[in-house]
Amino acid sequence: MLCGDRTGDWLYLEPHAGGFAEIYYHREFPLGLASGAADAAWAEAWIRPRVVEGAVSQEELLHATARCVVVRQPEIVSRLLAGAPFSAAEVSAMRQLRGDISSCLDSGIQLTASPQSLRGLLAEAALRYGEARGAAQNDAAAVPAASRH
Numbered sequence: 092m093l094c095g096d097r098t099g100d101w102l103y104l105e106p107h108a109g110g111f112a113e114i115y116y117h118r119e120f121p122l123g124l125a126s127g128a129a130d131a132a133w134a135e136a137w138i139r140p141r142v143v144e145g146a147v148s149q150e151e152l153l154h155a156t157a158r159c160v161v162v163r164q165p166e167i168v169s170r171l172l173a174g175a176p177f178s179a180a181e182v183s184a185m186r187q188l189r190g191d192i193s194s195c196l197d198s199g200i201q202l203t204a205s206p207q208s209l210r211g212l213l214a215e216a217a218l219r220y221g222e223a224r225g226a227a228q229n230d231a232a233a234v235p236a237a238s239r240h
Contacts, residue, residue, distance in 0.1 A: 109211015116172060116218040123169030124161070124221050134162045137223055152197055157216035159195035160188055168217050176207060185209070 129137075140147040140155040147155075161168050167187050174180030185206055192209075196202060204212070 109208070109214045112218045113172060113211065113214035116214050116221070119218065120169075120221045123173060124165040124217060125224065126166055129162060129224055137220070138162055152200060153202070153212060154216065156192065156195045156197075156200075156202070157212045158220065160191050160213060161216040161220045163191045163195070164188060165217070165220065168213050171210065172214055172217060176210065181206065181210070188213075 128134075138155060138158045140151050143151070164187070167184050171181055171184035171188070174184065192202065
């Protein structure tokens with residue numbers, strides 16, 4: 092997968108991590124991601140690119156884009172991952188996500204990826220989203236109702 096910015100700098104990502112993430116995603120979320128919108132403040136914080144040593148790497152921008160897509164369209168991402176690679180279901184889901192991918196990319200960033208590389212990136216984000224959302228819901232459930240007001 093390649094990601095480039097206006098300066099002509101390009102980043103290549105190995106697709107292996109996404110394949111492994113998809114295996115674990117299917118184990119943890121066999122029915123797909125929970126439907127319904129996540130808390131807006133939580134989602135905004137979760138999507139935000141992580142800063143390391145005062146900078147955001149191009150790789151992190153790709154992951155932030157994938158997180159954004161998953162937050163915006165968890166049902167479509169779930170359908171994409173439920174479909175076999177190269178299937179009509181995968182192609183249909185990818186088409187439906189195009190606008191969200193474009194909206195989630197930072198200005199000036201160009202994404203060139205094979206469907207399988209993009210699938211892997213979305214699988215990683217979906218796995219992390221499902222885990223994080225479950226943890227956030229568990230944390231909220233642990234807070235006594237009286238203190239939530």
